[in-house]
Amino acid sequence: MIELRRISTQVEEIHHEGGTRAARPLVRASVAAVIANPFAGRHEPNLMPFMDALQPLGLEMAQRLLALLGARAGDIESYGKGGIVGTDGESEHGHVWHVPGGYAMRNLLEARGIATKAIVPSNTKLGPPGTRIDVPLTHVNASYVRSHFDTMELYVPGAPARDEIVFFLAMTTGARIHARVGGLRKEDVKGLDGLR
Amino acid sequence: MPANIRKIVVQVDETLQEMGRAVTPPVRRAVAMAVIENPCAGRYVENLDELVAIGEELGKLLGERCIAALGIAGGTAESYGKAAIVGENGEMEHAAAILHPKLGAPLRKVLEKGAALIPSAKKRGGPGTAIDVPLGHKDAAWVRSHFDAIEARVSDAPRANEIVVAVSVTTAGRPLPRIGGRQKHEIKGEDGLR
Numbered sequence: 001m002i003e004l005r006r007i008s009t010q011v012e013e014i015h016h017e018g019g020t021r022a023a024r025p026l027v028r029a030s031v032a033a034v035i036a037n038p039f040a041g042r043h044e045p046n047l048m049p050f051m052d053a054l055q056p057l058g059l060e061m062a063q064r065l066l067a068l069l070g071a072r073a074g075d076i077e078s079y080g081k082g083g084i085v086g087t088d089g090e091s092e093h094g095h096v097w098h099v100p101g102g103y104a105m106r107n108l109l110e111a112r113g114i115a116t117k118a119i120v121p122s123n124t125k126l127g128p129p130g131t132r133i134d135v136p137l138t139h140v141n142a143s144y145v146r147s148h149f150d151t152m153e154l155y156v157p158g159a160p161a162r163d164e165i166v167f168f169l170a171m172t173t174g175a176r177i178h179a180r181v182g183g184l185r186k187e188d189v190k191g192l193d194g195l196r
Numbered sequence: 197m198p199a200n201i202r203k204i205v206v207q208v209d210e211t212l213q214e215m216g217r218a219v220t221p222p223v224r225r226a227v228a229m230a231v232i233e234n235p236c237a238g239r240y241v242e243n244l245d246e247l248v249a250i251g252e253e254l255g256k257l258l259g260e261r262c263i264a265a266l267g268i269a270g271g272t273a274e275s276y277g278k279a280a281i282v283g284e285n286g287e288m289e290h291a292a293a294i295l296h297p298k299l300g301a302p303l304r305k306v307l308e309k310g311a312a313l314i315p316s317a318k319k320r321g322g323p324g325t326a327i328d329v330p331l332g333h334k335d336a337a338w339v340r341s342h343f344d345a346i347e348a349r350v351s352d353a354p355r356a357n358e359i360v361v362a363v364s365v366t367t368a369g370r371p372l373p374r375i376g377g378r379q380k381h382e383i384k385g386e387d388g389l390r
Contacts, residue, residue, distance in 0.1 A: 003213075004212055004213075005211070005212055005213050005214075006209070006210060006211050006212060006213075007208075007209075007210040007212070008207065008208065008209045008210070009207065009208045009210075009265075010205060010206065010207040010208075011205070011206045011265070012203060012204070012205045012206075013203055013204040013205075014202070014203045015201055015202055015203060015204075016202055017202065025203075132351075152351075153324075153351035153352075156209075157209075157326075157346075157347040
């Protein structure tokens with residue numbers, strides 16, 4: 001059911017944003033998978049088997065993210081996900097990603113001792129090849145940590161074709177590079193409800 | 197003065213199939229981009245040596261980043277290309293100073309060879325401007341299967357006083373090439389063309 005056509009990865013190192021140069025740069029990694037949309041051009045009432053079938057891809061993508069972060073994989077503090085559905089599909093085809101994408105990252109991080117009580121924020125849209133999506137990022141264990149509200153603008157040149165879907169996963173090593181607008185700090189996270 | 201680097205972005209694009217046909221092994225293309233301060237922004241500077249030196253620094257840095265991201269030995273890379281996007285307070289000549297005089301030698305050193313011209317592109321633009329980096333075989337510019345392009349873009353750069361510098365390195369030419377011309381097994385690798 002899953003026909004993988006292309007994988008695109010990106011690692012971004014942010015050293016400064018006009019302020020003091022960080023001792024260790026903020027690293028933001030993303031992985032995109034371009035797959036065939038098995039439901040292109042028709043209405044499929046039952047999307048649940050597709051959701052299940054995507055689990056191995058979600059796991060592989062999450063593992064690639066950890067590999068991309070390499071020595072910084074233990075520092076992961078925020079995450080996000082997204083999907084862009086080609087124009088012969090419907091946005092609902094992208095929303096199947098909530099389970100296989102989100103839980104793959106959470107399970108993998110939990111196994112490495114990183115608590116992930118917070119929901120994985122997401123965006124999904126329909127679009128032609130080269131469509132850009134703003135993937136929201138938030139703290140892995142407490143959604144209200146203000147310093148970690150962030151966004152990665154992602155796309156794959158030439159994808160999705162009409163019969164394709166692009167799924168994205170993203171992880172970062174921390175707060176915005178010069179975060180200074182107050183709010184809940186990561187040091188003050190209680191870690192009980194995924195929010196604070 | 198070393199380059200004042202605000203951020204580095206490295207992308208790897210891996211094509212596993214085209215039109216239902218497997219691409220074996222998958223074609224993998226890396227593009228490494230540095231967002232730097234333009235030390236000559238906003239004024240006319242006659243001597244561009246500072247930018248030339250930055251080009252030399254980035255040829256090595258971005259070439260090494262591409263090879264690391266592809267996980268290959270430099271000598272096994274097949275094609276390459278380079279590009280720059282100058283922010284609004286800079287001039288095209290600033291991109292030329294980075295790309296042309298000295299960026300190539302350290303990049304070729306990373307790739308162990310590189311007899312061919314490194315194809316390039318440059319433009320002026322604002323944050324999020326995309327540039328198509330031309331790609332050609334690193335030892336013979338006429339290898340037809342390796343004429344390609346990869347889009348480079350950083351969503352929040354270049355600001356007016358910045359330059360985005362991109363270097364791309366690949367493991368292969370286009371997926372499923374079949375339009376004839378010179379093939380890579382025919383490369384002599386002496387004059388950079390054939």
